[in-house]
Amino acid sequence: MAKRPALSKGEMVVARLLWDNTPATVRQIHTAQPPSQEMDFSTVQTYLRRLETKGYASSVLQGKTRIYSAKAKAAAVVKATVDELVSRLFGGSTMPLMRHLIEERSVSSDELSELRQLIERLEKERSSE
Amino acid sequence: MAKRPALSKGEMVVARLLWDNTPATVRQIHTAQPPSQEMDFSTVQTYLRRLETKGYASSVLQGKTRIYSAKAKAAAVVKATVDELVSRLFGGSTMPLMRHLIEERSVSSDELSELRQLIERLEKERSSE
DNA sequence: CCTGAACGCGTACATTTGTACTCCGGTCAA
DNA sequence: TTGACCGGAGTACAAATGTACGCGTTCAGG
Numbered sequence: 001m002a003k004r005p006a007l008s009k010g011e012m013v014v015a016r017l018l019w020d021n022t023p024a025t026v027r028q029i030h031t032a033q034p035p036s037q038e039m040d041f042s043t044v045q046t047y048l049r050r051l052e053t054k055g056y057a058s059s060v061l062q063g064k065t066r067i068y069s070a071k072a073k074a075a076a077v078v079k080a081t082v083d084e085l086v087s088r089l090f091g092g093s094t095m096p097l098m099r100h101l102i103e104e105r106s107v108s109s110d111e112l113s114e115l116r117q118l119i120e121r122l123e124k125e126r127s128s129e
Numbered sequence: 130m131a132k133r134p135a136l137s138k139g140e141m142v143v144a145r146l147l148w149d150n151t152p153a154t155v156r157q158i159h160t161a162q163p164p165s166q167e168m169d170f171s172t173v174q175t176y177l178r179r180l181e182t183k184g185y186a187s188s189v190l191q192g193k194t195r196i197y198s199a200k201a202k203a204a205a206v207v208k209a210t211v212d213e214l215v216s217r218l219f220g221g222s223t224m225p226l227m228r229h230l231i232e233e234r235s236v237s238s239d240e241l242s243e244l245r246q247l248i249e250r251l252e253k254e255r256s257s258e
Numbered sequence: 259c260c261t262g263a264a265c266g267c268g269t270a271c272a273t274t275t276g277t278a279c280t281c282c283g284g285t286c287a288a
Numbered sequence: 289t290t291g292a293c294c295g296g297a298g299t300a301c302a303a304a305t306g307t308a309c310g311c312g313t314t315c316a317g318g
Contacts (some may be wrong), residue, residue: 012217027295035238043277045296049267050275064283064296078218079233082226085214086234088141094234095243097211098227102247104208105223108145109255114224116248118231124239126168137305155266160314172307174267179305194266 004055004072006084010039014047015056015070015077023069133184133201135213139168143176144199144206152198197221 005013019031024032041070048068051057056072063104101107107115136144146158153161159173177197179251180186186203219225236244 005274009213009217016218016220019286025295026297039276040278044277045298046275046277047298048179066296075229075233078229080226081214081218082229082234084138085210088138088316089210091145091147094230094236095240096207098230098240098244099247100204100207100211101223101227101230102244102251104204105211107223107227109252111227112223112248112252112255113229115231116245116252118228119241119248122231122236123245124236126238126241127215129315134304139306168306169308172308175305175307178268180261254275 004063007051007054007056007077007081010043011047011051011054011056012081014044015051018048018051018057018068018070023067025065025067029068064102134178136183136185136206136210140176140180140183140185141210143173144180147177147180147186147199147202148195148203152196154196156199167219195209 016028017032018024021028021032026041026045026048029048031039033039033044048057048059052059052068056070056077057068057069058067059066061067086092086094086097102115143158146161146241150157150161154245155170155174158177159168159170162168162173179184181188185199185206186197187200188195188197190196215223215226215246218237218254231244
């Protein structure tokens with residue numbers, strides 16, 4: 001697995017759009033943007049190009065149009081990004097972030113119970129090893 | 130509360146160092162760095178200066194030496210940063226990040242049970258409202 | 259009293275990031 | 289057939305970021 005340069009903030013939102021729409025043309029990505037905080041067509045295009053040079057996407061020319069496809073797996077990127085954040089903001093420990101998420105960000109009851117089940121399942125796995 | 134410009138990655142690690150040592154001189158912060166990934170004294174200094182212009186820190190000149198103090202509260206910055214990440218990487222929903230943290234990052238059994246208790250406590254609070 | 263190591267300051271600078279303007283080829287209606 | 293238009297490519301550029309060099313000052317040892 002190549003060690004790709006980290007994604008910048010802007011690249012990240014385009015990357016996410018790309019994951020949800022792979023493969024896609026620049027315009028498709030551009031159109032897929034939620035109405036708020038839109039970015040210019042050319043801006044999207046630049047990000048896509050940079051995503052490709054950084055190794056996160058690949059593209060083929062289909063006729064006149066370039067089709068981009070996500071290359072790096074979303075999960076891997078998420079992991080890298082979160083690891084990065086955790087290390088920079090919390091010196092590497094995960095718990096403070098967890099606590100923050102659970103306490104500060106509004107989590108619905110349904111989500112809470114999903115979380116609880118997730119944890120219980122994991123604890124079960126642990127103890128049976 | 131002033132709306133401060135976001136912290137860059139480098140600034141963030143220095144900010145964290147500052148929170149843990151406020152108030153401190155540049156050298157103290159520099160020395161407080163963990164041995165791995167050290168940054169140059171001048172680099173730390175620059176970050177501190179930028180932290181101040183961005184409004185995250187303040188400083189006074191004590192004789193020849195400048196003493197920096199954290200100004201913004203850590204919790205607020207963490208919240209802003211995490212909100213930012215969640216919105217860019219997950220389009221605003223918290224759960225994917227939670228799941229990722231629990232499943233992908235190694236969480237010890239102790240931590241798991243702490244989490245479980247945290248959640249149970251919250252659920253209790255919820256139901257009693 | 260002189261000198262070099264340690265200090266802290268400010269300035270500097272190459273890269274990366276965010277954002278967009280311009281130019282080009284093909285379409286399609288008048 | 290032609291000019292208004294759309295989609296796309298590439299280039300451009302200011303601002304933010306990461307990183308550090310050089311300069312004046314102190315202070316302890318020679």
